[in-house]
Amino acid sequence: MPLQKVTLHKLKMRLKFPFRTSFGTIQDKEFFIIEAMDDKGNNGFGESVSFSSPWYTEETTATNEHVMKDFLIPLLKGRPINHPDDITETFRVIRGNNMAKAGIEGAIWDLYAKQRGETLATALGGIKKEIDVGVSLGIQPDINDLLADIDNHLKQGYKRIKLKIKPGQDLEILQEVRQHFPDTPIMADANSAYSLQDSDHLKKFDGLNLMMVEQPLAHDDRLDHAKLQKEIQTPICLDESIHSYDDARHAIELGSCKIINVKIGRVGGLTEAKRIHNLCQEKDVPVWCGGMLEAGVGRAHNIALTTLPNFTLPGDTAGSSRYWEKDIIKPEVEVQDGTITVPTNSGIGYEIDREALKSFRVGCYEYEVF
Numbered sequence: 001m002p003l004q005k006v007t008l009h010k011l012k013m014r015l016k017f018p019f020r021t022s023f024g025t026i027q028d029k030e031f032f033i034i035e036a037m038d039d040k041g042n043n044g045f046g047e048s049v050s051f052s053s054p055w056y057t058e059e060t061t062a063t064n065e066h067v068m069k070d071f072l073i074p075l076l077k078g079r080p081i082n083h084p085d086d087i088t089e090t091f092r093v094i095r096g097n098n099m100a101k102a103g104i105e106g107a108i109w110d111l112y113a114k115q116r117g118e119t120l121a122t123a124l125g126g127i128k129k130e131i132d133v134g135v136s137l138g139i140q141p142d143i144n145d146l147l148a149d150i151d152n153h154l155k156q157g158y159k160r161i162k163l164k165i166k167p168g169q170d171l172e173i174l175q176e177v178r179q180h181f182p183d184t185p186i187m188a189d190a191n192s193a194y195s196l197q198d199s200d201h202l203k204k205f206d207g208l209n210l211m212m213v214e215q216p217l218a219h220d221d222r223l224d225h226a227k228l229q230k231e232i233q234t235p236i237c238l239d240e241s242i243h244s245y246d247d248a249r250h251a252i253e254l255g256s257c258k259i260i261n262v263k264i265g266r267v268g269g270l271t272e273a274k275r276i277h278n279l280c281q282e283k284d285v286p287v288w289c290g291g292m293l294e295a296g297v298g299r300a301h302n303i304a305l306t307t308l309p310n311f312t313l314p315g316d317t318a319g320s321s322r323y324w325e326k327d328i329i330k331p332e333v334e335v336q337d338g339t340i341t342v343p344t345n346s347g348i349g350y351e352i353d354r355e356a357l358k359s360f361r362v363g364c365y366e367y368e369v370f
């Protein structure tokens with residue numbers, strides 16, 4: 001597939017709300033939109049999803065910039081690409097830095113789908129015409145605000161509620177929420193805030209009928225999660241611990257989890273995300289698509305990935321207006337009754353709003369790669 005030029009658009013956007021997790025609060029996002037161009041006027045887009053601080057993984061916006069400019073883009077120069085799957089191999093010589101890799105790989109996948117005149121969902125082997133989605137709500141100091149927030153999102157039709165928890169802000173809150181919403185699909189995400197010594201405490205979650213508890217233990221652990229899963233009935237879902245197909249394989253073999261959250265950036269791109277999906281499908285492990293508070297391009301990639309058949313649980317891909325006063329795509333992502341209709345235009349299926357892109361841009365770097 002022809003590839004002529006790669007442009008890095010560095011954007012700064014402010015979320016409508018501060019998002020609080022066990023590791024910190026995020027409101028301002030600086031990230032890259034990666035544009036891959038051929039010589040026929042096709043443009044593919046990807047998004048680098050890391051944050052400015054290395055809280056969730058070790059990557060940051062600054063490391064993404066360094067690795068893309070100094071290592072990944074030079075690897076593309078003069079190298080023929082037959083299929084976007086080749087990019088994973090090309091980038092394998094660079095260790096880690098999965099979010100930097102995924103941003104570029106995503107742009108090349110979108111370009112590939114556009115060159116073929118098909119949707120990114122179809123190019124990936126997706127089959128769904130619409131996808132079910134849930135919403136992830138940050139830690140809130142006031143329980144009444146949280147209950148009102150849940151109610152508001154349920155009224156909008158979201159299919160499940162994810163609540164962020166941390167020690168001291170967990171069991172009682174979840175109990176209160178369960179009392180108010182006895183039948184709502186609810187899950188909790190701890191972002192690695194507990195250790196195996198908290199097993200007895202985490203066991204108390206068993207009475208709450210949670211869909212799952214996400215990443216209770218260390219970000220780089222699979223062994224202790226396997227021990228914990230034997231102690232508790234609530235299904236464990238792994239997020240931070242899964243960076244690759246092999247991580248997923250090890251977790252499944254060890255019994256570290258019963259569900260996997262697939263994030264394209266965390267696993268290094270769509271090709272690896274698809275491999276993990278296929279493995280999980282084979283092993284009867286349901287998956288769902290996690291979110292990184294993305295702008296429209298990353299959101300569109302999540303939608304395309306979620307059309308694969310083993311994405312059987314609602315993901316975190318809420319509508320654009322939950323996050324942004326103005327998104328960078330046209331139309332914006334809309335959620336109706338908890339579902340998103342998968343776009344039918346080629347590639348990611350949404351147009352880039354060039355004016356919006358420019359208004360958020362704080363840097364722009366162009367590279368010839370043919």
Ligand SMILES: O=C(O)CCC(=O)C1=CC=C[C@@H](O)[C@@H]1C(=O)O
Nearest residue numbers: 021056136290291292293294316
């Ligand atoms: O709405 C979204 O995009 C999902 C937000 C969300 O839950 C997360 C975003 C970023 C880092 C984490 O705290 C987290 C997660 O762990 O899944």
Ligand SMILES: [Mg+2]
Nearest residue numbers: 189214215239
């Ligand atoms: Mg998580």
